Amino acid sequence: MTGTTCPMCERWETDTDLRIAELTYSWLILNRDQFFPGYCLLITKKHQTELFHLDTAVRQGLMEEVSRVAQALSLCFRPDKLNYELLGNMVPHIHWHLVPRYRTDPLWPRPIWSEPHQEVQLSAEEYRQRCNLIRQTLAGIAG
Numbered sequence: 001m002t003g004t005t006c007p008m009c010e011r012w013e014t015d016t017d018l019r020i021a022e023l024t025y026s027w028l029i030l031n032r033d034q035f036f037p038g039y040c041l042l043i044t045k046k047h048q049t050e051l052f053h054l055d056t057a058v059r060q061g062l063m064e065e066v067s068r069v070a071q072a073l074s075l076c077f078r079p080d081k082l083n084y085e086l087l088g089n090m091v092p093h094i095h096w097h098l099v100p101r102y103r104t105d106p107l108w109p110r111p112i113w114s115e116p117h118q119e120v121q122l123s124a125e126e127y128r129q130r131c132n133l134i135r136q137t138l139a140g141i142a143g
């Protein structure tokens with residue numbers, strides 16, 4: 001944090017119950033709304049807006065982290081498809097929405113924001129277990 005009011009810069013410190021893993025270039029946290037089971041946010045540690053603002057080595061390392069996390073989510077949740085969303089219109093700090101999707105989900109095959117949905121909140125224990133599952137699976141993937 002450097003005195004800005006960017007919520008993504010603060011997310012790792014504020015959402016401590018949703019922390020999954022600190023990686024080299026990014027933080028991985030579980031999204032509080034679990035309407036889409038396994039929905040995670042992968043947030044760059046540095047406040048940057050566009051991929052092309054990153055040094056090449058950082059960008060390449062970051063993309064490897066995105067890919068490893070997607071593989072972990074795929075192993076944990078067995079979705080029909082992983083969605084990778086990097087928009088930044090609301091919060092211009094590079095962060096991926098990594099979302100396991102199923103053909104049976106009510107919004108399929110549209111984007112997750114195509115219509116509103118009722119938020120799904122888990123118990124503290126359920127959040128803890130889901131974060132642990134993803135963390136342990138991620139640790140088993142070479143990278």
Ligand SMILES: [Zn+2]
Pocket residue numbers: 006007008009010046047048093
């Ligand atoms: Zn930021």
